[in-house]
Amino acid sequence: MASGWANDDAVxxxxxxxxxxxxxxxxxxxxxxxxxxxxxxxxxxxxxARRQAIQGVRLCIACQVEQDKQQGAAAGYNRRGSKDSQLR
Structure with missing residues (x-):
């Protein structure tokens, strides 16, 4: 439910x-x-087999797993912020 100046479809x-x-x-x-x-x-x-399965592959499986872990840590961006930050 939107409130204030936001329209009903804002969320x-x-x-x-x-x-x-x-x-x-x-x-x-x-x-x-x-x-x-x-x-x-x-x-x-x-x-x-990996080169045929994934066109344009640049990394071996071990390096790809490490890169995915690093990118996963940066994922999860929340535009709305946490509920706690909105209450302050």
Whole structure:
């Protein structure tokens, strides 16, 4: 339920905008181009099956897992902020 100067659809618009941002961010992270034979980070060979499965792959599985962990820590952005921060 919106209140104050916001219209009734303000909350839904905020949710939709957050989802659109997340989808765009995920699309931007998709690999493009030709797959590499060796990992960019550690220079280990990337298996042929992985190169065929993921077009434009640049990292071996171990380096990809590490990169995903680092990006996961930055994920979860909440436009509205926590309830506690709104009460202060």
């Amino acid at each position: 839904q618009e905020q949710i939709d905008s957050s989802i659109e941002d997340a989808v765009q961010r995920a699309r931007n992270q998709l690999p493009r181009g030709e797959s590499r034979a060796c990992c960019e980070e550690c220079d280990t060979p990337i298996p042929l």
